[in-house]
Amino acid sequence: MKRMTTLSGAALLTAALAALTGCVETAGTTVTTDHMTGSSLVMEDSTRLRDQIQMLKVNYDEVNGLKRVHITLQSSKHRRLRLNYRIAWFDANGMEVDAATKTYRNLILEGRDTVTVTGLANSPACVTSKLRVRDLEAAD
Template identity: 35%
Template sequence: MKQERNFVVGCIAAAAAIAALGLVGCSTTAGVETTGKTTWDEQGARSLEKKVIFNNSGLAGDIQIVDVKSAMAGDILRVQATLRSKDKDTLPFQYRFEWYDAGGFEINSGSGSWKPLMLNGRETKTIQAVAPDPRAKEFKLKIREPD
């Protein structure tokens, strides 16, 4: 009788394991978002407001946004973000930049593509992007685990 019970428990565990496997295979991931807005004061000095939002606590434990900076190349906004891996293993990520004009409208809405990024254990890496045109004054950086 005891053997039978063990067998039943084992079966339930196996079922749970299969279910977990099945679900993992189809999981989707949220990510980290960083926004930045560039403004000019009366003297013409440029400044960047930035904000980091973590939508995924798992990812927040893996990656840290150390720094975000911006510069102008002529009249086009350039952005650089410094990322640091908090994990000891090599982790794959994907990132994407979205650009907004002074009025907050997205430029080329929905046309950005995800780019792969490999971070070695505890490695710090910079990623850069250039705005699609001179209208861009704000950006949003999204980081997620690979789909």
């Protein structure tokens, strides 16, 4: 009977740890830029990332008829941050253009440092860009 109690206790502990591991917040910070109006919107879905990085400015221009966006991020922490980011492009109807080719990239941001990430649209039909940033540990 004692062995049965020990086994059921171990199973309960394993289930509890698995449930806690599944509660990692994978949402991140999203910066949406409308290249027609020039407006930018910051959505911070992760409370942890909201306290770690800030969006300082958004600039955009055109290169050979394709839109390009430059988004400057700043770390508000004194330690190194390991992040993933992805810049997605959308057409006038709000549909993502060529989503399969846009993967997340690694970004290491030193403490209190500032970095500018740049994305180039792959079609002249792109009118809006969206930067998604997520914590590297949460993405694994």
